[in-house]
Amino acid sequence: MDERLDADEVFSYFATTTPYPVNFSLMKILNVEQTRALDQYTIEHEPVAPINLMERAAQAFTDWYTARFDKDRPVRVFCGLGNNGGDGLAIARLLTQLEYKVQTYVVRYAPRESEDFMHNHRRLKLIAPISYIENERDIPVIRNREVVIDAILGSGLSRTTEGIVQSAIDAINHSPATVVAVDIASGLFADAANGPNATIIQPDYTVTFQLPKLAFMLPSQSQYVGEWHVVDINLSRTFMDRTPTTYFYTTEREIRHLLRPRNRFSHKGSFGHALLFAGSYGKMGAAVLASRACLRSGVGLLSVQVPRCGYDIIQTTVPEAMCQPDGHQHILTGQSELEEIDLSKYAAIGVGPGIGTAPETLAMLTKLLSDAQKPLVIDADALNLIAQNRELIAKIPKNSILTPHPKEFERLTRRWTSDYDKLGLLRDFAQRNRLVVVLKGAHSAIATADGTTHFNSTGNPGMSTGGTGDVLTGILTGLLAQGYDPVEAAVLGVFEHGRAGDRVANQRGQIGLTAQDIIESLRWD
Ligand SMILES: NC(=O)C1=CN([C@@H]2O[C@H](COP(=O)(O)OP(=O)(O)OC[C@H]3O[C@@H](n4cnc5c(N)ncnc54)[C@H](O)[C@@H]3O)[C@@H](O)[C@H]2O)[C@@H](O)CC1
């Protein structure tokens, strides 16, 4: 895109090239051009002088900082020459005025400074000394217990770091200090892959302005992000609402819009009848977990198709569910022992947890994909079977929800070269096949048929334990049965699955968390 476009032109540029996405997602992830245009639009239309907007940003950062760090911890603020550096200088002034022990350094990598940098430089100079880093000798020794505020480069990064910037970043990374990045770690591209061997700040925290950045969602970038927080600096709501994007971040606000309250006169018929195909000999736990999670997600009625060996297990551990044993003792074949399965009876169908990859199960899945008239939830071994028989992809009912973890997604597509490549693969796969694909992990990414991707905000590493994916399948099947459309079901289900995991982690820590705990912690109000 032409960098010279002004804020209004950016509106019309994106409005004509990007589809307007689903309306329940409020928190957007904008790209670098859009972020710049958002600043510019706010400056022109609020209106607010750029220097006052910078002051607002510095104040928001300082409020965040002072709520967490005591005055007795020495602070070293490293500033570049652009507006990120200007933020750093203003932060140094505000902290000095609050009697923090601040030392400020300007990394002089170029001959020119931004206007607002110079303004804040003059103001800080009046109350505190400023040191300049022009070569390696000027870099201070950074000690334990100190805090480094990294304001060398922000979202204006346009090339890989080098020279004295690189040396300063290396020194900060090798120091024992706690590092807090202003807006984004210096050297990290906000929405594109960094080349190999790039020198980038590795912060403990990133305090970013207004909206999260795409890089924050990606596992490979996490060392350059640390724990991240968004601070509100009142950038134009109008611009954010009107600017189309394909990336969203799901927070509790969106979820409140999605949840449907129950009508006083509702009955179990109002919440759908779900069917789960799950389990095989030795993997009946997956069927139990998915079934219980489905029931805890508000489904009206649940039936479970399991191999004959699973009949007593389901009947005793999930008494609320009806159980239909397969004709086979150990695996699902689709040949029901009792009666022919009439798919039309079910409001939603989930398939995959623990089913294994036997040829008879493949035959059952193939028939299910052809016969199903509604979107399915497809997980685990069902995905592995599809990956081994890729011609089945075209048979998946449109708008079905697929829930691969990264390995399963790789089997369905190919190995990716970077997390950005992976996001592209995910979007294309969902769009081309008209599916909803939940790529699971930290910040699970939900890609939809219209080309948008929703990143989840809940969940924790305690959830990396066997069976949590089966729980998600149960949840999603339960939501589809209640009439949520597939995108809503995926966004809502993934969020609540993670939120339940966070409740458990708060109560008993991450390490002891199990999949069953997640089921017991689900809440929908
Ligand atoms: N524009 C605004 O109104 C606001 C901007 N804010 C701050 O401004 C930042 C963006 O400011 P800028 O656009 O000035 O960007 P930066 O502060 O990131 O600096 C960009 C400058 O550095 C140069 N540069 C880029 N890559 C480099 C590299 N690898 N090595 C050396 N120099 C490099 C660029 O040519 C440009 O001159 C944000 O991250 C945020 O911290 C905040 O104050 C909020 C308001």
Ligand SMILES: Nc1ncnc2c1ncn2[C@@H]1O[C@H](COP(=O)(O)OP(=O)(O)O)[C@@H](O)[C@H]1O
């Ligand atoms: N670090 C993490 N942060 C947030 N959620 C996580 C994390 N690790 C795993 N999860 C969640 O736990 C679930 C794991 O699913 P999956 O890999 O299919 O496990 P399983 O096959 O054992 O059931 C997914 O929903 C995933 O998003």
Ligand SMILES: [K+]
């Ligand atoms: K920075």
